[in-house]
Structure formats: structure tokens, C-alpha cells
Amino acid sequence: MKTLSLLPLLLTMSLFSSNASAADSKAFEPYAAPVIEAQDQDGKTVKLSDVYAKGTTLVYFYPKADTPGCTAQACSLRDAYTDLTKAGVQVIGVSTDNVGSQKKFAEKYNLPFTLLADPDGKIVKAFGVKKIPLVGMASRQAFLVKDSKVIWHDAKASTAEQAADVLAALKNSK
Numbered sequence: 001m002k003t004l005s006l007l008p009l010l011l012t013m014s015l016f017s018s019n020a021s022a023a024d025s026k027a028f029e030p031y032a033a034p035v036i037e038a039q040d041q042d043g044k045t046v047k048l049s050d051v052y053a054k055g056t057t058l059v060y061f062y063p064k065a066d067t068p069g070c071t072a073q074a075c076s077l078r079d080a081y082t083d084l085t086k087a088g089v090q091v092i093g094v095s096t097d098n099v100g101s102q103k104k105f106a107e108k109y110n111l112p113f114t115l116l117a118d119p120d121g122k123i124v125k126a127f128g129v130k131k132i133p134l135v136g137m138a139s140r141q142a143f144l145v146k147d148s149k150v151i152w153h154d155a156k157a158s159t160a161e162q163a164a165d166v167l168a169a170l171k172n173s174k
Helices: 007-016 048-053 068-079 081-086 099-108 122-127 162-172
Strands: 037-040 045-047 057-061 090-095 114-117 141-146 149-154
Touching (some): 037 099, 068 081, 068 090, 149 162
Parallel strands (some): 090 114
Antiparallel strands (some): 057 141
8 A cells, every 4th residue: 555645735735825915924123134146047146235226125935936826926926017116116036946947937927027046045044934844945925125124024925916915015114
């Protein structure tokens, strides 16, 4: 008799489900945003300190490129990209995928924003993002950075409502 592995079930539950909203994020005192660098989907080095200097930045983490929940999250941001940029928000997506996977994901879904490859987990660690047990991927979280300080943290970032949550948080931060 074969025993079933729990890994596929745990991975599926972690990657594909999120019903969180902005209400799940908690108020806190702004703190210095991590300054670190990584390669984007084109293999170019991106320094987060340079990105922050250009304005308000959403740094969002997702477990794995081109999976249903992560695609819904990215497409939420893509579809609201005009509204986000009008509000002065630039978007950076981060996962533990490699550069090639990030590039394929960005191209497949016409993502107009930067995706950072973090295969060694240094950005995940710098932001204090928890990893999904047993699989080592980043959990779904989002951070809004303004004036190089984290002003909003969503520890259970939504998939389909990510953009709306960010815009609401930005409005509430003024």
C-alpha cells in the first residue's frame, strides 16, 4: 500500500488560496525598508535603495511564478497598473524563482513591472517574510515603502484584490 505525501497538499493550500484583505494588515510605526539588490527578470541588477528614491514602492512577495494564486495577484496589479502609477506607486514583485522563470512569467502575462529573482532568499530574509514550510518558498506578503520606510505591511496579501488593498492603504496613509 502506498502512502500519500502531504507535500502536494500543503503546497497547493499555500500557493493557491488567499482570501486576505487590507483589513488583515495591522498599523505599526514605519521602519527603514531593507536595502538590498537582486537581478530582475532581464538579468539586470536592481538596487532597492535606488527604486525607493524614485517614489512610493510596493514590494510584494509571491510563492511561485505562473501558479494560479500568484498569477491572480500579479494580474490584479497589472490590471490596476495605471491607477497604481497615477497614485505614484511603482511595483516590484519578488519570489524565490530564478531569472528565467521570472522572465517567462512577466512575458506570458504582460506584466509591466519589475520582478526580482531571489533564489537564495536574501530579499525574503531582509524583509522578514516567512517561508512556506517544507517547500522553502516565500509566503504571500506585501509591503508599501514611502520615503525609504515601510509604511504598510500586509502579512496575508490577497490574490485577486492586491491592487485594491494597496490603493486603500495608500489612501489611508495620507
